[in-house]
Amino acid sequence: MSGIDLTQFIVSEDMLIIDAMAIINRNARGIVFICKDTVVLATLTDGDIRRHILAGKSLTASVSEAAHYNFNALPAASSYTEIEAFCDKLSINIVPGVDQNGKLITIFFKDGKDKINDIKKIDVPVVIMAGGKGTRLYPYTKILPKPLIPIGDSTITEHIMEKFIDFGCNEFTMIVNHKKEMIKAYFSEIDTSEISIEFLDENEFRGTGGGLSLLKSLISETFFFSNCDILVLGDYYDMYEQHKNSGNLLTMVCATKSFSFPYGTVDVGEDGKIRSLLEKPSYSFLTNTGFYIIEPEFLKFVPDNIFIHITDIIQNCINQGNGIGVYPVSENQWFDMGNHEDMEKMVNKVTLAEI
Numbered sequence: 001m002s003g004i005d006l007t008q009f010i011v012s013e014d015m016l017i018i019d020a021m022a023i024i025n026r027n028a029r030g031i032v033f034i035c036k037d038t039v040v041l042a043t044l045t046d047g048d049i050r051r052h053i054l055a056g057k058s059l060t061a062s063v064s065e066a067a068h069y070n071f072n073a074l075p076a077a078s079s080y081t082e083i084e085a086f087c088d089k090l091s092i093n094i095v096p097g098v099d100q101n102g103k104l105i106t107i108f109f110k111d112g113k114d115k116i117n118d119i120k121k122i123d124v125p126v127v128i129m130a131g132g133k134g135t136r137l138y139p140y141t142k143i144l145p146k147p148l149i150p151i152g153d154s155t156i157t158e159h160i161m162e163k164f165i166d167f168g169c170n171e172f173t174m175i176v177n178h179k180k181e182m183i184k185a186y187f188s189e190i191d192t193s194e195i196s197i198e199f200l201d202e203n204e205f206r207g208t209g210g211g212l213s214l215l216k217s218l219i220s221e222t223f224f225f226s227n228c229d230i231l232v233l234g235d236y237y238d239m240y241e242q243h244k245n246s247g248n249l250l251t252m253v254c255a256t257k258s259f260s261f262p263y264g265t266v267d268v269g270e271d272g273k274i275r276s277l278l279e280k281p282s283y284s285f286l287t288n289t290g291f292y293i294i295e296p297e298f299l300k301f302v303p304d305n306i307f308i309h310i311t312d313i314i315q316n317c318i319n320q321g322n323g324i325g326v327y328p329v330s331e332n333q334w335f336d337m338g339n340h341e342d343m344e345k346m347v348n349k350v351t352l353a354e355i
Contacts, residue, residue: 004107010035011044017052018059018258018284020044025332029109033146035066037082038103040096042067046330047295048254053328059256059284073098083108097232097264117340120237121168125219128160130228131202131211136338137229145179148186149187149337151346155186156337157228161195164224170195171220174228175211208290209310212302225310229289231346232281233333243293248325249317251293254286255334286326289334293327 008027011020013034022208023032024046034042052066053059074086076097087093087110097106134146141149147157155160161172162172176183176199200214208227222244232253243251264279282317288311299320301313318324337343 002068006038006104007106008129009033009107010038011063013041013062013064013067014330015063016060016282017044017049018282020063021049021256021284021330022057022258024049024268025330026199028101029094030330031106032063033096033107034063035104040071040073040098040102040104042069043071043096044068049330050328051292052288053256053286054326059258060282071096073102074108075099078108084110095198113161113197119235122237123171124169124240125171125173125211125221125223126161126164126169127173127175127215127219127223127225128157128228129208129211129225130157130174130183131180132208132228133178133203133205134229145183147176147183149229150345151343152342156231159231160228163231163233164236165195166262169224169236171199173200173201173215175202175214177205177211205307206305207307207309209302209308209313210306212299212313213304216299216302219299222293222295225292225294229337230290232291232329232333233335234329239327240265240293242327243325246323246325248323249295249298250314251325251327252314252354253271253289253291253293253327253329255289255329255331256284257287258282258284286328289329289336291322331349 008023009029009032011023011032011034013036020032032044032047033040034044042064044063048066048068052111057065071107072090072092073096074083076098076099078250083095085288088096092208093110095108096104097108128147130145130147132146134141134149137146137149151159172195174183174197178329180199187197202211202214206213222240226232239251239253260280262280264277265281266274267276269275291311298317301317312323335342335346337346
């Protein structure tokens with residue numbers, strides 16, 4: 001267990017959640033340990049933060065408000081057999097190794113050799129919006145349709161499908177328009193024997209929402225809906241379960257984003273006097289990833305034969321009192337190739353086998 005940089009996993013009890021999120025993103029393990037003089041007081045996971053967000057609480061609160069104080073630990077001298085048995089019993093993958101005084105000495109990771117076998121499977125249809133022109137990726141999209149842009153050794157669409165296939169989703173529908181015959185020809189030439197791919201022709205551009213009208217007579221169950229230029233990592237089973245348990249019409253998967261303003265800010269009152277100063281404040285928000293879990297009833301709100309964005313349809317549903325939920329993921333679980341810079345980041349991640 002030597003070689004672990006513990007500083008990538010330790011935060012203080014008064015740290016803000018938004019700052020702890022940045023550390024979790026950097027260590028890419030989904031957890032930090034709240035310590036005082038290296039004594040472990042609590043743990044904070046990305047799941048804890050997600051529940052904190054869903055409860056409507058602020059990301060500028062201290063980590064103590066979202067932390068898990070009733071945590072599990074093992075002696076730092078534990079054998080791998082003991083670690084494995086402990087993790088299996090509690091269904092966890094990470095556990096702190098501490099000394100007799102509770103000080104963090106090491107961190108044990110239980111990385112299964114066959115991780116895919118541990119994933120809970122769901123059989124849910126997937127719809128991929130693949131009809132756009134991809135103008136932000138010009139000149140690539142002058143030659144190729146956006147769904148066929150290569151990310152590493154595979155197209156972006158194949159990467160999207162692979163993530164769903166990992167969770168047992170094998171039924172795909174692609175809404176196509178721009179260079180649609182090229183898209184169909186590509187998928188007719190590769191091995192798709194273990195999955196089903198159907199194509200729906202969008203004869204006029206209808207936006208990210210209007211194309212859904214093509215599904216009205218074809219789908220009668222809960223489905224995933226994804227844009228063709230994004231990759232979202234995470235537990236699709238958990239996303240689906242949360243959506244079904246919520247009773248919402250649609251669940252939007254959102255990425256937590258934080259922004260640090262590079263200057264000190266000044267708050268001035270009506271009398272012209274300074275009320276407060278804030279040095280380089282941080283702000284947090286949730287951003288739409290373009291990934292949704294949708295009930296078929298949502299399709300009733302999609303108008304026929306017009307151009308409309310899915311966000312406008314969602315806002316109309318909210319205005320009418322229909323339940324629209326959110327499932328937060330961290331910003332390092334969302335990759336968007338909507339422009340050249342972001343596409344290069346996605347390519348680098350795939351090339352390094354990090355996705």
